[in-house]
Amino acid sequence: MEMDNLYLANLREEKQNMWGGLVNYFRKRSMWMLYYCTGCGAIELPPTMTSRYDMERLGMGPMATPRQADLLLITGYLSVKTLKRVIWSYEQMQEPKYVVGFGSCPINGGIYWDAYPVINHLEAFIPVDMSIAGCMPRPQAIIDAFEKLMGEIQEGKAIGYKRYEKHYDWYKKNQDAVLGRTEAVLKPWNDPFASNPSVDELMALEKGESNV
Amino acid sequence: MSDNILARAGKMHGDKIECREKYKAQLEIKTHRDYVLNLLTWLKSERYVHLSFMSCIDWIEENEFELVWHVFSYESKNHILVKTRLNREKPWMHTAINIWPHVQPYEQEIHEMFGVYFPGNPDLSGLFLHNWLDLPPLRKDFIAKDYSLALYTTDALGLTPPFDDIDIVEITAEESRDGE
Numbered sequence: 001m002e003m004d005n006l007y008l009a010n011l012r013e014e015k016q017n018m019w020g021g022l023v024n025y026f027r028k029r030s031m032w033m034l035y036y037c038t039g040c041g042a043i044e045l046p047p048t049m050t051s052r053y054d055m056e057r058l059g060m061g062p063m064a065t066p067r068q069a070d071l072l073l074i075t076g077y078l079s080v081k082t083l084k085r086v087i088w089s090y091e092q093m094q095e096p097k098y099v100v101g102f103g104s105c106p107i108n109g110g111i112y113w114d115a116y117p118v119i120n121h122l123e124a125f126i127p128v129d130m131s132i133a134g135c136m137p138r139p140q141a142i143i144d145a146f147e148k149l150m151g152e153i154q155e156g157k158a159i160g161y162k163r164y165e166k167h168y169d170w171y172k173k174n175q176d177a178v179l180g181r182t183e184a185v186l187k188p189w190n191d192p193f194a195s196n197p198s199v200d201e202l203m204a205l206e207k208g209e210s211n212v
Numbered sequence: 213m214s215d216n217i218l219a220r221a222g223k224m225h226g227d228k229i230e231c232r233e234k235y236k237a238q239l240e241i242k243t244h245r246d247y248v249l250n251l252l253t254w255l256k257s258e259r260y261v262h263l264s265f266m267s268c269i270d271w272i273e274e275n276e277f278e279l280v281w282h283v284f285s286y287e288s289k290n291h292i293l294v295k296t297r298l299n300r301e302k303p304w305m306h307t308a309i310n311i312w313p314h315v316q317p318y319e320q321e322i323h324e325m326f327g328v329y330f331p332g333n334p335d336l337s338g339l340f341l342h343n344w345l346d347l348p349p350l351r352k353d354f355i356a357k358d359y360s361l362a363l364y365t366t367d368a369l370g371l372t373p374p375f376d377d378i379d380i381v382e383i384t385a386e387e388s389r390d391g392e
Contacts, residue, residue: 121366185359186347
């Protein structure tokens with residue numbers, strides 16, 4: 001079982017490589033983030049980035065495109081339509097890549113847990129390295145989470161991207177269950193106007209019905 | 213009503229409509245489905261040139277949908293609600309696209325969310341929902357909670373992954389980098 005554990009395997013691999021620890025040190029000190037402003041969490045980022053809490057002292061900064069970013073921030077609830085774009089963005093990012101979920105919504109759906117377009121558990125679709133509880137988390141909590149994530153990167157624990165690679169079939173199965181549905185979830189919808197009738201046809205139909 | 217629209221509407225349309233002054237600057241006009249376009253055209257010629265919004269309400273106990281057009285005049289600053297009821301089994305409505313072209317996305321959205329059909333509207337394709345095969349979601353007989361439970365929960369997805377890499381195992385001293 002131990003051999004199957006990705007974390008231990010990663011640790012051994014890093015130990016064999018004499019630069020492993022050093023590379024991790026530099027990785028954690030230069031994280032470029034792509035923030036996916038899906039929900040309300042994005043409003044906590046400006047104070048975190050600007051002079052009051054000053055994220056840049058940790059070596060973090062915003063990045064324009066997924067291909068140049070290391071860190072994907074999911075700031076708030078995710079609708080099914082956005083999930084598809086998030087997966088595209090995540091798969092475009094170069095390794096090593098890390099995902100941080102903001103607030104309760106990526107953890108368990110938050111206040112939108114029973115809404116029809118909002119997914120409940122982000123970690124079923126892409127690997128999440130760090131989740132911040134709260135609705136919404138304050139900048140102090142965000143900075144705290146980033147510092148913890150940096151610690152995990154140094155220790156070689158933030159290996160979500162390796163998990164995604166190894167267990168891609170499991171993630172893909174969940175993604176397909178939500179995005180690639182071929183049948184209705186509850187009750188299929190039979191559109192009474194599927195044949196696109198014209199006004200005249202509809203009027204004639206209603207007159208016929210009223211005569212009967 | 214600064215422009216006396218209530219009295220003029222009564223004089224013009226007689227028993228075809230049912231008027232009520234809801235607030236000082238808000239008028240409600242109820243009419244039959246086939247008379248709505250006449251009424252909207254008349255209102256537009258009476259300087260009610262702005263269609264602010266169009267919406268739909270599901271009165272499931274009365275088995276009816278209610279469509280509401282919000283019309284506004286920049287001159288008299290009045291707001292008129294034009295309302296009509298549709299049969300819930302086969303809801304369809306004439307498109308108002310020839311009076312206000314920008315009503316097209318409103319009708320498209322109502323078609324997607326309630327299943328009301330607008331013959332004459334050139335594009336009634338899906339606007340917001342992804343790969344939707346269930347009942348239109350804003351109908352009252354669509355239970356959003358059941359949908360969410362059937363699709364997004366841990367039971368439905370099998371959240372517990374078939375692998376144990378998520379658990380960080382205890383590391384022995386020799387495995388740890390600090391032990392080097």
